[in-house]
Amino acid sequence: MPVDRRKLIKGLAVAGAATAAAGVANAKIRPRKTVPTDAVGMLYDATRCIGCKTCVVACKQANDMPPDSASTGGLYDAPIDLNSKTKNIIKQYQDGEKQSYMKAQCMHCVDPSCVNACMMGSLAKRENGIVTWHGERCTGCRYCGIACPYGVPKYEFEKSFPRVIKCEMCSHRIAKGQIPACCEVCPRQAVIYGKYSGLVADAKKRLADFPDRYFPKVFGLEDGGGTQVLYLSKAGISFENLGLPDLGSDPVPELQQTIQHGIYQGFVAPVALFAVFGAVMWRNRRAQEKAGEVKP
Amino acid sequence: MSAHDRHEAVAGPIWTPFFKVVALIVGITVVLMARRFTLGLGSSTALSDGYPWGLWIAFDVVTGTALGCGGYAMALLVYIFNRGKYHPMVRPALLTSALGYTTAAVAIHLDVGRPLYLYKIPVSPMWWNLNSALLEVAVCVMTYIVVLWLEISPAFFEKWERGPDGFFKKLANTFHPIIDKIMVPLMALGLLLPTMHQSSLGALMLLGGKKVHGLWHTPLLPGLYLLSCVGMGYAVVAFESILSSRTYKRPRETRMLASLAGVTGWVVLIFSGIRLVDIVLRGKAALIFQPTIQSLFFLVEMAAFVVGGLMLVMPAFRNTAAGQFQSAMLVIFAGTLYRIDTYLVAYNPGPNWHYFPSVPEMLITVGVIGLEILAYVVIVKTFPILRGATPAQAAS
Ligand code: SF4
Ligand code: SF4
Ligand code: SF4
Numbered sequence: 001m002p003v004d005r006r007k008l009i010k011g012l013a014v015a016g017a018a019t020a021a022a023g024v025a026n027a028k029i030r031p032r033k034t035v036p037t038d039a040v041g042m043l044y045d046a047t048r049c050i051g052c053k054t055c056v057v058a059c060k061q062a063n064d065m066p067p068d069s070a071s072t073g074g075l076y077d078a079p080i081d082l083n084s085k086t087k088n089i090i091k092q093y094q095d096g097e098k099q100s101y102m103k104a105q106c107m108h109c110v111d112p113s114c115v116n117a118c119m120m121g122s123l124a125k126r127e128n129g130i131v132t133w134h135g136e137r138c139t140g141c142r143y144c145g146i147a148c149p150y151g152v153p154k155y156e157f158e159k160s161f162p163r164v165i166k167c168e169m170c171s172h173r174i175a176k177g178q179i180p181a182c183c184e185v186c187p188r189q190a191v192i193y194g195k196y197s198g199l200v201a202d203a204k205k206r207l208a209d210f211p212d213r214y215f216p217k218v219f220g221l222e223d224g225g226g227t228q229v230l231y232l233s234k235a236g237i238s239f240e241n242l243g244l245p246d247l248g249s250d251p252v253p254e255l256q257q258t259i260q261h262g263i264y265q266g267f268v269a270p271v272a273l274f275a276v277f278g279a280v281m282w283r284n285r286r287a288q289e290k291a292g293e294v295k296p
Numbered sequence: 297m298s299a300h301d302r303h304e305a306v307a308g309p310i311w312t313p314f315f316k317v318v319a320l321i322v323g324i325t326v327v328l329m330a331r332r333f334t335l336g337l338g339s340s341t342a343l344s345d346g347y348p349w350g351l352w353i354a355f356d357v358v359t360g361t362a363l364g365c366g367g368y369a370m371a372l373l374v375y376i377f378n379r380g381k382y383h384p385m386v387r388p389a390l391l392t393s394a395l396g397y398t399t400a401a402v403a404i405h406l407d408v409g410r411p412l413y414l415y416k417i418p419v420s421p422m423w424w425n426l427n428s429a430l431l432e433v434a435v436c437v438m439t440y441i442v443v444l445w446l447e448i449s450p451a452f453f454e455k456w457e458r459g460p461d462g463f464f465k466k467l468a469n470t471f472h473p474i475i476d477k478i479m480v481p482l483m484a485l486g487l488l489l490p491t492m493h494q495s496s497l498g499a500l501m502l503l504g505g506k507k508v509h510g511l512w513h514t515p516l517l518p519g520l521y522l523l524s525c526v527g528m529g530y531a532v533v534a535f536e537s538i539l540s541s542r543t544y545k546r547p548r549e550t551r552m553l554a555s556l557a558g559v560t561g562w563v564v565l566i567f568s569g570i571r572l573v574d575i576v577l578r579g580k581a582a583l584i585f586q587p588t589i590q591s592l593f594f595l596v597e598m599a600a601f602v603v604g605g606l607m608l609v610m611p612a613f614r615n616t617a618a619g620q621f622q623s624a625m626l627v628i629f630a631g632t633l634y635r636i637d638t639y640l641v642a643y644n645p646g647p648n649w650h651y652f653p654s655v656p657e658m659l660i661t662v663g664v665i666g667l668e669i670l671a672y673v674v675i676v677k678t679f680p681i682l683r684g685a686t687p688a689q690a691a692s
Binding site for chain 2 (some may be wrong): 120156253263270
């Protein structure tokens with residue numbers, strides 16, 4: 001021995017600091033995702049919904065979803081929440097006099113957490129902004145379920161080769177020039193489909209025209225980074241009442257992505273760290289050999 | 297002195313009564329595993345859409361790999377901080393790591409819904425979503441398992457080289473020199489990969505956002521996971537060393553463990569300090585005193601970390617085998633709880649969702665651990681892994 005330990009540790013510390021600095025220097029602010037130019041979307045207006053659930057039935061038919069009769073002892077289809085047989089559901093909020101319906105489905109986030117989570121891009125955001133699932137790339141890891149702030153991706157736990165079930169905005173119908181089933185059948189046009197930009201303008205106009213009818217906010221303009229499914233609620237009933245979480249305006253994946261990208265930007269830091277580890281080890285080993293000691 | 301003098305296979309038969317009992321348990325759980333694969337996750341687990349991740353991810357994978365960080369922690373100490381005196385402990389630590397990570401890989405196959413598609417990860421780099429922290433973990437862990445077995449492969453080669461002519465001898469003669477040559481980059485990789493994926497295991501839950509309790513959800517999660525896995529790695533090395541020296545009547549490494557304990561203690565105390573300061577700075581300290589199940593788990597977890605850490609730095613405890621054993625157990629317990637807390641206790645998908653592992657879920661976990669124990673016993677009794685019964689002078 002003795003390898004000059006102090007020197008080595010000092011060298012390591014310097015190298016480590018340099019690596020860390022490279023990481024920090026790379027930690028650019030992640031650019032905010034914006035809605036694609038061809039984006040489509042949906043607008044649900046709770047003041048118009050009468051809770052008839054026609055959209056729930058139409059959604060099942062359009063997507064070949066089996067009935068969920070668990071809550072009725074097998075009598076008829078009556079799902080109580082989104083689940084592996086149900087991509088769309090009408091819920092009710094009631095608090096004394098206050099009452100509202102609420103349509104739950106995938107929000108088609110502008111910066112979707114689920115897409116960020118998914119290892120091989122099984123969940124992907126298309127050009128029109130719709131978030132779809134591609135089974136040939138899905139390992140069934142269920143990280144999408146952890147990531148989605150709205151609790152949307154559902155999972156066929158009862159199957160040996162399960163799929164992830166979520167609203168894909170009836171992409172298969174849109175491809176054929178049709179519109180989403182739920183929007184097509186709604187007798188009150190409580191949920192409508194259209195170009196995202198048009199829907200935003202429509203929603204804002206409704207708020208401006210009837211300020212006393214609505215809760216004064218369009219949900220989805222920037223919540224959690226924005227969603228392509230927009231919501232209007234009745235006056236006096238907040239979106240949290242309807243089950244939509246208060247996410248603030250930061251995209252949900254932003255914190256994790258900023259950190260991960262800071263560390264892995266251009267793979268500089270890992271390569272540097274590898275070089276440092278290798279160099280220090282090689283030096284240690286050579287010093288030991290020189291001192292007439294065995295190699296490790 | 298060569299490596300041969302330092303490590304020896306443990307003498308004695310493999311089929312001891314203990315081994316038979318463990319094998320029986322594993323056999324029973326294999327039936328349960330078959331059931332899980334044929335009937336789906338719902339048949340065997342308490343998982344739900346609210347809690348898509350449960351015991352298998354939180355314990356078998358996330359905690360299991362952290363407990364498998366002994367090889368990483370020891371290599372860091374010996375090769376980077378140049379503490380050559382711990383060298384004899386590296387090989388046993390590497391074996392526990394290789395087994396720990398391989399076991400976690402088995403658990404992943406049980407947990408994911410479509411395990412048949414896992415092979416697509418290594419073969420489809422064009423599909424890789426580089427934004428996915430889970431992809432980073434998956435690729436790193438897969439690579440690391442290969443690296444670990446290569447790092448430990450000289451132990452196998454040493455045995456085969458002295459064995460009868462044949463396939464294994466040829467294998468050893470061909471590859472042993474190659475492995476020796478690439479050992480430095482291999483070990484550097486063996487240090488880089490855990491640094492990456494252990495921190496990413498913390499980063500995973502950042503995406504849980506508001507669903508993860510404020511006492512655990514912090515931008516420092518990656519760093520905290522890294523620091524705590526190093527502490528757990530040392531604790532596992534101590535635990536394993538004490539247990540194996542007692543079971544296999546090997547010389548105790550009490551003195552070496554005592555100085556290792558000091559290192560572990562400081563790592564754990566620094567971890568606890570950062571954790572607490574971070575909570576205060578983020579303005580979440582009030583959460584500690586709320587009467588919730590989360591604050592209770594937090595307090596137990598922190599108490600175990602701090603008490604374990606203090607015991608490890610106090611000479612009265614760290615110089616005795618009993619003290620070392622107890623403090624190592626405490627640190628292992630604390631690190632395990634920290635991971636289970638982050639992934640399960642701190643995770644709140646909203647009202648109406650509950651999760652507690654089902655009996656088959658727990659039994660399968662037991663079976664997976666049993667499998668690891670069986671493999672450990674077979675390997676240390678066949679190959680030169682543990683320190684020889686005649687203690688050699690430790691290098692430097
Ligand atoms: S609501 Fe959930 S599932 Fe739908 S796009 Fe957003 S994150 Fe993905
Ligand atoms: S379960 Fe499938 S879709 Fe969801 S994150 Fe995992 S691989 Fe992607
Ligand atoms: S867009 Fe299609 S899949 Fe989505 S809720 Fe409407 S009908 Fe169902």
